[in-house]
Amino acid sequence: MSGTAVGRDSVVGVARRSLAEGRQVLVEGPAGIGKTVVLRSLLDAATGDGWLTLRCAPTEAERALPFAALADVLAPLADRMPALSPPQRAALAGVLLTGEVTGPVDERAVGVATGALLDVAAADPAWPRVLVAVDDAPWLDPPSERALRFALRRVAPRVAVLVTARADRPGAAPAPLGLDQRPTGGRLERVALGPLGVGALHHVLRAETGKVLPRPLLIRIAAESGGNPLLAVELARAVLRMPRLPAPGADLPAAPSLRQLVAERVATLPPPTRQAIRLAALSGLPTLAGLARAGVAAADLDAAEEAGLVAVTGELVGFTHPVYAAAVRAEVPPGVRHRLHRLLADTAGDPDERARQLARCASAPDPAAAAEIAATAERQRQRGAPETAAGLYDAAARLTPPEAAEHARWRLAAVQCRFDSGDYPAAKATAELAAEQLTGPARAEALLLRAVVAWSSDEPGEAAESAAERALAVVPAGSTLAGRVHAHLAVFRDAPDPARRHAERAAALLAESPDDRPVHAAALLLLLLNEVRAGLPARTELLEQALAQEGEEPSWLAGTVPAIWWKSLDEHGRARERLHRMLDRAAARGDEPSQHELLCHLGETELLAGRWADAAGHLAAARELGEQYGADLAGVAWMEGLLLAYRGRLTEASAVAEEGLRRAAELDDRWRRRIHAQLAGFAALTGGRLPEAARHYGELAAIVDEMGLVEPLAQRFEPDWLEACVGAGDLATAEAVLERLTVRHRRLARPWTTLGLARSRVLLAGALGRDASDALAELAAARATVPPDVLPLDRARCLLVAGVAHRRARRRRAARAALSAAAAEFDALGAAALAARARAEAERTGGRSAAPAQLTGTELEVARLAAAGGTNRSIADTLFISPKTVEANLARVYRKLGVASRAELGAVMARGAGVDG
Structure with a gap:
């Protein structure tokens, strides 16, 4: 509809104030209520205030065009592209057509580059504010939606956002673009548009029809339309088409719906005009030239344009309201629709548009059409539109005989595209259907895809393992496909022995396959990891081979394994460097799940290294990302709980552990039980609840043993378990734990085992009433071998244990010296509870502290x-x-x-x- 936002002064005022205050604004209401008119009014006001306005108005037909909406939003910033980094410019080249596209579009990288370009605009002093406006956001093409969702979450509040969305019940549905989620959710203003009153409708109807209706008739139209301005306009036009205005009390020419009213108006148009707007409604992006190839003369559109149904702007033909296009499509009979799609396919100037039309009209097997459609599907996938590609691959497979190799290949490609788009339920359903209907290696590929979907979504862990085992049962023995299945099973299996066997088989089968180098590298890494976990000697040459196989790009299947290995050796610097390199790559791609995982690993690395402020920052970022895309936050919560315990906030740490153990019992999840039992044990030990701590550590050890984890790399609990047993008076268990730790140190000596073993011997010697002098000397030597920036908490705890041992041996000066030094090191770390304990022990020596x-x-x-x-x-x-x-x-x-x-x-x-x- 034309004109200003009549009758909307109050909502426009609220929205303007909210935008000026840095809030995001969502205007919502039913179809035809006037959302677009309000948005245009707000855009005009923002432009008048000197703001830079970036806008798009997607339509239903444009959902199949990847990045069409994003290109409209960013077009005014094309001249700012040189300010971006080369990778960011390359990511946007295919979107804005500002340079040569040299490879597939990485939509995550597009999201990062979009945010960077908006940052450039927001930093320009020429504009007081930047406003991104999306009219009818539900019609955003998925790649544009994801890129904008990603970018707007990161540039808020520097960039204002204005969005409209159709909603029969405003406020009931989630906001588009994730505007109601963190960090923008707290600043979202939802503006609901209600019906217009009679006075406002009078002005709207006069502007749209050029007529002034009698007030009694106007009141009846307002009542019949429910105050919906678009429906009121259509009712008024229907009334004005009558030979004479209806008398008071006579029925109005009302229809059950707005769409039917539009259909009745379309029926009054000349046949050539009806044909023209039907073709326009069925086209992806209708233009005068495209319609001319289909036999439509420009004059054929005149009647529809005069009726206010379409608008011709240059070469582009568009409907003045989405309801009009939907109504036109709905009234096309199936047979006619089929012929029109065929006509559009035969006359399309663009191969992608031709393929889309073929997919809608072809029904019988047609290998040539299928090949065209599949080629377009691959282009759409390369351009970052996996949802569109999936539908096209489905159509290509449907038009291909089941016995043809292409049929299976295209069905599997459709599953992969749905997985790539994040539509896990659809990927699961199509993978299962493919596994039922395909045979041979194709069935194995479908089952492997099903396993990957299960592993990546919220399904139980055994679902991935089961699907992969089924794939292994049907895959050709000795094939590279079998190698890929084995590599995935080495990830899915948590027990070290079976995981090791799968990794070993994968490494052997993929060694001579150049196309499988990344998976081969992953198999080598998983073989190293699981051999060590199974208690075998560490073959570090496997790590070197894997890193050589990777090259510059870390293996996607097991890329964190080198960092996990280096963390277990307390080589924090190497782990940190690897994780940051991977994090930078994931951030450049906008790969949020990978970023979340890497931030968790970094958080653990810095916890061990004593850089607790850095750890807290990584964990906060991981939590925010996880909350935004729905990740499991158990690992984050565990490490946050450890940080609380380290800092002496023991009640809070214990609460985290208790909740984690409760959730682990609900899910029967051994991994959750392991990590939260360790947290519960440490919180109890630090708080002086020694029998409770010993119980938790005993439960942890039982789980580890039950799983066959001879070397649980990430879990270093024996020294704390022994300390709890000594404090609880269970010396028999303490001696058994010392032997367990001794074997673990002998198998793989690391700084933490060196310190833990020496500390444990001092504790046990004192508990058994033995002379601890030799153990204390060993402890001093062990501490001297570990640099101050490696395991600073463990080093300080060695001083604490030594101080207590000296005090019990009545060596007061040595005790005070060790305990005072321990308190100082605990203070430097921020370990408040342990520092207080060290000072309390120092006071018991009777000297100044x-x-x-x-x-x-x-x-x-x-x-x-x-x-x-x-x-x-x-x-x-x-x-x-x-x-x-x-x-x-x-x-x-x-x-x-x-x-x-x-x-x-x-x-x-x-x-x-x-x-x-």
């Missing part, structure tokens, strides 16, 4: 021992640090206290300078 005003805890203890005449070696042995660390601390002490020798240091320490806080 006040912290210095100028010196750190370690510096103070080094200074005291040096002033008392201790050598660097004796100080190192007492404090469980290396001689080089003693030298470095002494240098800082000299600088802070302004002294140059040990003699001067002794005098200063005797006076108490730098000692009393």
Whole structure:
């Protein structure tokens, strides 16, 4: 409809204020209520205020055109493309047609580049604000919808958003583009459009029909239309087509629906005009030239344009309201529709449009048509429109005899496209149907796809394993397809022995297949991982072979395995570098599931490395991403709980563990039970609830043993279990745990096992009443071998254990030194509960434990021992640090206290300078 937003002053005012305040605005209401008119009014106001407005108005027919809507939105920013990075420019080249498209369109990369381009616009001082407006958002083509959803979530609130959507019950359905989700959900203003009153309808009808209707008739039209302006206009036009206006009390020419009213109006048009608008309604993107090839003269559209049904703008032919196009399509009889689709296919100038029309009209087997349709499907997939490609592949398969090889290939391609689009229910259904109807290797491929869908969605883990096992049962033995199935089963199987056997078979079958290098690399990585988990010696050459096979692109099936391996060895730097490299690639593609997984791994890496602020940042980002796309957040919650426990917030950490264990019992999920039992044990141990801690660690060990995890790489719990058993008085179990840890260290020595074993021996020696001197010396040596930036929490806990052992042996000075140093290191980390425990233990020595005003805890203890005449070696042995660390601390002490020798240091320490806080 033309004209201004008559009768909508209040809603326009609310929407304008919300946009100015940085809120997102959704205008919603039933068809014909005037959403587009309100949107145009708001756009005019924003333009008048100097805002940059980026807009699109997608239609139903354009849903099959990938990135059509996004191209409209970004077109005004084409001259800003040089500000983007080369990968971002390449991603948008196929969307804006600003450069050569050299490969498939990665729609995730398009989303990232869209956000970057909007950031460039938002940073330009020439515009007070940037406004993205989408009229009729449900008709967005899926690739555009995903790119805008991804980008708008990240540029808010710098970019304002205005969207309209059809809704019979405003507020009931989720908002388009995820505007009601984090982080934009808290700033969404939903504006519901209600019916117009009689006064407003008077102005609308006069503008649309050029007539002033009698007020009694106007009141009746308002009542019959329910205040819907479009329906009121159609009713008024129907009344004006009558020979005379109806008398008061006479029936109006009402119809059951707006669509039927439009159909009745279309029926009054001349036959050539009806033919012309039918062809326009069935076309993907109707133009005068395209319609002319189908036999439509430009003059044939005149009557429809005069009736307000269509608008011709340059070469483009469009309907003035989506309801008009839908009504025209609905009234075309099936036989006529079939002929019109064939006519459009035969006269199409674009091969993709021809293929779309062929898919709608062909019914009997037609290999030539099927090949055309499949070629278009592949182009659509390359352009980032997997949903459209899936439908076209379905049509190509339908037109191909079942015995033809192409039939199976195209059906499988349709399943893969649905999976790529994220439509897991559709991918599951079509994969299962293909598995039922196909035979031979094609059936195995369908079952493997079914397994991948199950693994990637919320289905139980056994669903993926079952489908893959069925695939293995029908796959040709010794084939590369069998190798791919085995590689996937090595991922799906959590038990190390069967996973190892599958990985071994996959590596052998894929070794000579150049096309399967990424999967072969994954098989090698999974073989290394599961051999170690099964208790076999680590064949690190498998890792080197896999990394060489990967090249620059990490294996998608097992790309995190190298980082998992390096984390288990406490090589945090290598793990961090690998994960950040993968995260950068995932972010460039906009691959949110991969980003979520990698952020979780980074969070765990930084927890171990003692970089807890970095860990918290990674976990917060992982949680936000997971909430946005619906990921399982069990791993995030577990690590957040660990961070709470490390920081001394033990009640909260215990609550996280309790909820995780409850959920694990509901789902019968052993992985959840393992991680949350470990968290529950650590929270109880730190809080002094030692029998409870011992129970949780015992349950964790039982699960690990039941699964055959001889080496559970990620779970390092034996030292804490032993400490809990000692505290609970269960020394028999503590001795068994020590033996278990000793075997684990002998099999694969790592910094954490070195420290944990030494700490455990001191604890057990003290509990058994033995002389702990040798164990303490071993502990000092172990701590000296581990650099301060590797496992800082474990290193500080070694000092705590040593301090307690010294105190029990009545070596008060050594005890105070170790405990004060432990408290200082706990403080530096932010481990509040452990720092408090160290200070409490120090107070039990009966000496001063006040912290210095100028010196750190370690510096103070080094200074005291040096002033008392201790050598660097004796100080190192007492404090469980290396001689080089003693030298470095002494240098800082000299600088802070302004002294140059040990003699001067002794005098200063005797006076108490730098000692009393």
